[in-house]
Amino acid sequence: MKKFIPILLLLAACHSGKKFDQVKVGMHTKDVVALVGEPESKTPMLTVEWWSYKGDNKMLIISGDTVERVVSNLSATQDSMKAAVGNLQNAVDSVKNAGADTTAK
Numbered sequence: 001m002k003k004f005i006p007i008l009l010l011l012a013a014c015h016s017g018k019k020f021d022q023v024k025v026g027m028h029t030k031d032v033v034a035l036v037g038e039p040e041s042k043t044p045m046l047t048v049e050w051w052s053y054k055g056d057n058k059m060l061i062i063s064g065d066t067v068e069r070v071v072s073n074l075s076a077t078q079d080s081m082k083a084a085v086g087n088l089q090n091a092v093d094s095v096k097n098a099g100a101d102t103t104a105k
Contacts, residue, residue: 018035018036018037018053018056019035019036020036020053020056020058020070020072022035023035023036023060023067023070024067024070025067025068025069025070026066026067027066027067028065028066028067029062029065029066029067030065032051032060032067036053036056036058039051039052039053039060040052040053040054040055041054047063048061048062048063048068049061049062049063050062057072057073058070058071058072059071
């Protein structure tokens with residue numbers, strides 16, 4: 001019995017109690033906040049806003065007052081975005097270097 005107590009405590013610590021599985025596309029933001037609370041950060045991005053719940057590894061993409069997308073693995077999404085930005089920066093650098101080469105001639 002004593003072996004099971006630490007396992008139960010570990011499982012309880014890993015579970016935030018938030019109900020992200022109930023957050024659905026089309027849900028109103030006030031319902032989201034009532035269900036899982038305010039996000040740790042809100043980032044405006046073009047026509048949407050990204051709500052980040054870093055402690056829960058979740059992100060919601062909000063358009064107006066409505067959930068447009070639920071990202072269930074924030075860390076993986078951030079890694080993908082960093083890679084895409086890196087690839088874009090490399091492309092920009094290549095174009096700049098190519099322009100500099102033709103200007104120097």
